Amino acid sequence: MPETTPAERPPTLAPTHPRATAPAEERPPKAEESAAGGSVIAADGDERARSGNRRGGGRAADRKKPSGPRRGPADPVKALMHRHRELCERAVDPLEIAAGLEAHGVTDRTAARFRHRDVFSLAEELYARVPRGEAAPAPAAEERPGARPGAQLLRALLPGAVAAVAAVAWHFTSGGVRTGVGAAAAAALAGALAYSLRRGPLRAAGRTVGSARLSVCWLLAYAVVGGGLLEQLTRGGPEDPPAQTWEVPWPSAPGSLLVLALAVAPALWSAQLFSVQARRRLRGSRGLEEFAAGARPLLLAAVALYAAALTAVTALAGIVVSVDPAPVIAVGLLLFLARLLTAHGFPGPAAAGLAAAAAVEALALAGLLGGRLPGCAFLARPVEAATAAWGAGAVPAIACGAAALGLLVHATAALSRASAHTS
Numbered sequence: 001m002p003e004t005t006p007a008e009r010p011p012t013l014a015p016t017h018p019r020a021t022a023p024a025e026e027r028p029p030k031a032e033e034s035a036a037g038g039s040v041i042a043a044d045g046d047e048r049a050r051s052g053n054r055r056g057g058g059r060a061a062d063r064k065k066p067s068g069p070r071r072g073p074a075d076p077v078k079a080l081m082h083r084h085r086e087l088c089e090r091a092v093d094p095l096e097i098a099a100g101l102e103a104h105g106v107t108d109r110t111a112a113r114f115r116h117r118d119v120f121s122l123a124e125e126l127y128a129r130v131p132r133g134e135a136a137p138a139p140a141a142e143e144r145p146g147a148r149p150g151a152q153l154l155r156a157l158l159p160g161a162v163a164a165v166a167a168v169a170w171h172f173t174s175g176g177v178r179t180g181v182g183a184a185a186a187a188a189l190a191g192a193l194a195y196s197l198r199r200g201p202l203r204a205a206g207r208t209v210g211s212a213r214l215s216v217c218w219l220l221a222y223a224v225v226g227g228g229l230l231e232q233l234t235r236g237g238p239e240d241p242p243a244q245t246w247e248v249p250w251p252s253a254p255g256s257l258l259v260l261a262l263a264v265a266p267a268l269w270s271a272q273l274f275s276v277q278a279r280r281r282l283r284g285s286r287g288l289e290e291f292a293a294g295a296r297p298l299l300l301a302a303v304a305l306y307a308a309a310l311t312a313v314t315a316l317a318g319i320v321v322s323v324d325p326a327p328v329i330a331v332g333l334l335l336f337l338a339r340l341l342t343a344h345g346f347p348g349p350a351a352a353g354l355a356a357a358a359a360v361e362a363l364a365l366a367g368l369l370g371g372r373l374p375g376c377a378f379l380a381r382p383v384e385a386a387t388a389a390w391g392a393g394a395v396p397a398i399a400c401g402a403a404a405l406g407l408l409v410h411a412t413a414a415l416s417r418a419s420a421h422t423s
Contacts, residue, residue, distance in 0.1 A: 076113070076114045076115060077114050077115075077122070077125055077126065077129070080114060080122075080126070081126055081129060081130060084097075084100065084101065084104070084126070085130060087100040087101075088126045088127065088130035089130055089131075091127060093127070094120070094123040094124045094126075094127040095120075095123070095282055095283060095418070097123035097126050097127050098119050098120050098122075098123035098418055099282075099417075099418040099419040099420075099421065100419065101119055101122065101123060102119060102288055102417060102418050102419050103417075103419035106119055106122075107119065107288060108287050108288055108289065117286075118286055118287045118288070119287075119288055119418075120285070120286055120287070121286075152200070155195060155196045155198075155199070155200065155268070156196065156264065156265040156268045156269065157265055158192045158195060158196055159189060159192040159193050159196055159261040159262075159264040160258075160261045160262035160263075160264060160265060161192075162185070162188050162189050162192045162261065163185070163189055163257060163258045163260075163261030163262065164258065164261075164262075165185075166181065166182075166184075166185030166188065166189065166254075166258075167254055167255070167258045167321060169181045169185065170182060170185070170254050182254075189257070189261060192261075193261075193264065196264055196268070197339070200268055200271075200272065201268065201271035201272045201274070201275045201343065202267065202268060202271050202339050202340065202343050203343060204339065204342040204343045204347070207342050207343070207345065207347045208342055208347060209342075209347045209348065209350075209351035211351050211355060212338070212342070212347065212350060212351040212354050212355075214358075215351070215354035215355045215357070215358040216335065216354060218358040218361070218362070219331055219334070219335070219354065219357060219358055219361075219396075219400070220257065220260070220331075222358075222361050222396060223253070223256040223257060223260070223327065223328065223331055223396065224252050224253055224254055224256060224257055225252045225253075226361060226365075226395075226396065227251075227253055227324065227327070227392040227393055227396070228251035228252055228253070228392075229365065230364065230365065230368070230383075230387065230392045230395060231251070231387070231392045233365065233368040233369065234368060234380075234383070234384055234387050234388075234392075253322065253323070253324065254321070255317060255318075255320075255321030255322050255323040256323060256324070256327070256328050256331075258317055258321060258323075259310075259313055259314050259317045259323055259328050259332070260328065260331065260332055260335070262313045262317065263306075263309065263310045263313050263332050266305075266306055266309030266310065266313070267306055267332075267335075267336050267339070270302045270303075270305045270306040270309070270336075271302065271336075271339075271340055271343070273302055273305070274298055274299060274301075274302035274340075275421070277298050278295050278298055278415075278421050279421055281294045281295060281298070282418055282421055285418075288417075288418060291416070291418055292416040292417065293416075295415065295416040296412055296416050299411060299412060299415050299416070300412070303333070303336070303337070303408060306332075306333070306336055307329070307333060310328075310329055310332045310333070311325070311329060314328055314329060324391070324392075324393040326390075326393050326394075326397040327393040327395075327396035327397045327400065330396060330397045330398075330399075330400035330401040330404060331396060331400045333400070333401075333404040334353065334354065334357055334400045334401075334403050334404040334407065335354075337350075337353070337404055337407040337408055337411055338350035338351075338353055338354050338407060340411065340415070341407060341410070341411055341414065341415070344414070344415055344420040344421070345419075345420060346410075346411075346414050346420070349407065349410050349414070350407065353403040353404070353406055353407040354403070356399075356402075356403050356406075357396075357399045357400045357402075357403040358399075360395070360398070360399035360402075360403075361395060361396060361399050364383045364395045364399075367379040367380050367382065367383050368380045368383055368384075371384075383395065386398070
């Protein structure tokens, strides 16, 4: 075959690759251009790699975060410890912390949320973890149980001794001298009572409500002269005008005051028994409900013991002086329960019970006086009916007995709490 020249050769087909037909500005750069721009491309590639690593690291960190809700602190007691730090720092034992927590509304069920079986276990951990300063000072010798028994016996028997001397002086005097003896005896008896109740299980320094003192004074005054006045009013009042003397123009009953003064000793001993046994049960209890179930029978036993002692004192005093037992026992129980509640940190209900009894007695006298007005005879009928059926002592017996029952119900719930036995 004849050899063909280059001009005669058939044209080659254009390559179908896109780069073959791309315009000049889109073609790959020459070798020198590639060498010049290589560093720029490399730098851009490194920047992209670093940004990719950052994005990848962020996504990895996001994957490490927990998807569920955040959990509580690893130490759940720490927040409670800071919240009640002052209580824990001044506590002398874990029992005081447990009582304080209960007073703030912490129960055994609440303690379970802090990984403890009861409030006592939680209090033991708080007591161990919270640092305290100097140790609490030891109680005074006269405040320690069993210390100075002579002083305790004197405080218990002093009111009864003063009342006995006053009763003898009252019996052998008359006229203005008797009035002076009565005033001096009242002042001496008030001082003896203040000395007896200043320390011991019925101590209530700084807790007594002011109105409670007025109610007690009224109840004691009514116990002495109220019955005689009530009898006079139910009969229409004194027939003769009062004589120009200092004596009360109606019969009085100083024997009631003597019985109440002699009953201070059994009141102190009953309260002491309840306080000691309650603290002992508090140390042995492992739950608030367990302590409450054991404290209620202790309270009822203490009240029953005092009621029996008061009845015995009333019977013995009745041999020497005239005493109406029902109102005296009712007044004594009311005063004992009110003082017990006040000593354990519940002065409000105690003052309310005393005020209610005093108000009933005052309303009884006011009803008899109001019944003398025209058209108001109905005001005196309830008192006259009670007096005709049970005597003049029915009014204080009903008033003080109902108030004492109400305080007993309240004390059964209030004094069965651990917080009532911390001081």
